[in-house]
Amino acid sequence: MREIRSLTGLRGYASLWVFFLHAMYGWPEGSFLVKIASLGGAGVIVFFVLSGYILSLTYADRFRDESAGYRNFVIARLARVYPLHLFTLFAFAFLVWLGYLEKMPTDNAYTFILNVLLIQSWGFTDLVSWNQPSWSISTEFFAYLMFPLFIARLTKATFVFLAAVATALACLIYFPIYDLSLKYAGITDGVRQFQFGSSLLSFFWVFAAGCTLYSFARRIRSNALISDLSTFAGLLFLVVSCLTTQSGLSLWQGTIASVLIIFGIRNDTGISAMVFANPIIHFIGRVSFALYLCASSVEWTARHYVNPLPLWANLALSLGVATALHYLVEVPARNAIRGATVARKPQAPVIQSA
Numbered sequence: 168m169r170e171i172r173s174l175t176g177l178r179g180y181a182s183l184w185v186f187f188l189h190a191m192y193g194w195p196e197g198s199f200l201v202k203i204a205s206l207g208g209a210g211v212i213v214f215f216v217l218s219g220y221i222l223s224l225t226y227a228d229r230f231r232d233e234s235a236g237y238r239n240f241v242i243a244r245l246a247r248v249y250p251l252h253l254f255t256l257f258a259f260a261f262l263v264w265l266g267y268l269e270k271m272p273t274d275n276a277y278t279f280i281l282n283v284l285l286i287q288s289w290g291f292t293d294l295v296s297w298n299q300p301s302w303s304i305s306t307e308f309f310a311y312l313m314f315p316l317f318i319a320r321l322t323k324a325t326f327v328f329l330a331a332v333a334t335a336l337a338c339l340i341y342f343p344i345y346d347l348s349l350k351y352a353g354i355t356d357g358v359r360q361f362q363f364g365s366s367l368l369s370f371f372w373v374f375a376a377g378c379t380l381y382s383f384a385r386r387i388r389s390n391a392l393i394s395d396l397s398t399f400a401g402l403l404f405l406v407v408s409c410l411t412t413q414s415g416l417s418l419w420q421g422t423i424a425s426v427l428i429i430f431g432i433r434n435d436t437g438i439s440a441m442v443f444a445n446p447i448i449h450f451i452g453r454v455s456f457a458l459y460l461c462a463s464s465v466e467w468t469a470r471h472y473v474n475p476l477p478l479w480a481n482l483a484l485s486l487g488v489a490t491a492l493h494y495l496v497e498v499p500a501r502n503a504i505r506g507a508t509v510a511r512k513p514q515a516p517v518i519q520s521a
Contacts, residue, residue, distance in 0.1 A: 171224075173432035176443035178217060179452030184210035185300075186462050190481050199410075206409050211303050212421030215370050218307060219377025220384075220429050222314055227322040227381065230315055237315045243505060244311040248304050248456070249285065250500030251492060255460045256282050259298040267468045271296065288361050300459055302361075309367050310374040317375075321382050333379050339372045341419040373422050380426050384433055391437030394430075398439040401427030451486070457497055458489035 188207025195201070229235035260279065262268040278296035281287040287296060288305040295302045321332070343365075389397070405424035408416055432439045442448075451458070462485040469484055470476050 171435055172444035172449050173435050173440050175452035176448040178455045179448040181210035181213035182455035182458045189463050203409055206416050209416040209421040212373055213425045215373040216377040216422055216425035219374040220381045223378045223381035227318050230319040231322050240315055246501045246504035251497040252301055252304050254496050255298050259464055262468055267471055288366055290361055293361055306366055306370050310371050329382055336372050336376050340422055343369055376422050384430055394434055395437040395439050397427050398431030454489045454493040457492040461488050
């Protein structure tokens, strides 16, 4: 299956947005760039919508005609995320032991085991722990486990049924009934993000929005002009939302922007491709998973030697470490696991930016 370079590029932009959130934390407020950077947590929303879309693109037809199995799919997903997650988790713990990184109150033996099992955001503990960005990998893996259970039905659905699903998802994302019910009942305070699996459900709806987008998009033909207009609308909506928000971007704002942008760039055409598929951002997209998992640890370790750490140096160092992790850990481990699986039974290809 041909890689859609623009989707890889979008992942690169999203990872940079998250990077600047952490790298520019504490900078004086007031400038446009600082405000945009402070909202970088929305990059995670982009990841989830993008993941749902790309997995659907790669696997929907295979699950529909039953040429893909649940077991091999889960193994492929584990091969994609688990080796680097495990490596960065142990690297983080080692840096804590050396004194380069601070051990937080939530970093204990119990939460370490949860992290090893990749279930640290499933409601067994309240807050992030150890290599903190990996909470979203745990949440996304839950979505992976659910994906084969509905994607075949979604792909076969009529346009009317898809419209009903999209409407329901829009309501669930805009009005998180489960979270609000827990808070109203006094069961949760709304601050401890993993209580009773609240983040699992919230981000699952976002992931499902990406899957639904694919089912719609495959039925709609669009030329370069329509694609560029959709991309522009998504970017404009995102910028306006960033400029007008007082408390951070909501799930629904990030989801709407992501849906419009992905719909616009999905064909690698027009001006959208120039912005999202250029060689630089495409490369960053390829190493984005490693960048996301290692950037904060790299920054705080480097600050022991250079403090304050210039932003350009922080970015260059983080990209360098991410590149090394991608080519020396992530790709070899993924290929080894998939190779062992393929030797027993062929499975569906997975494109890079998933």
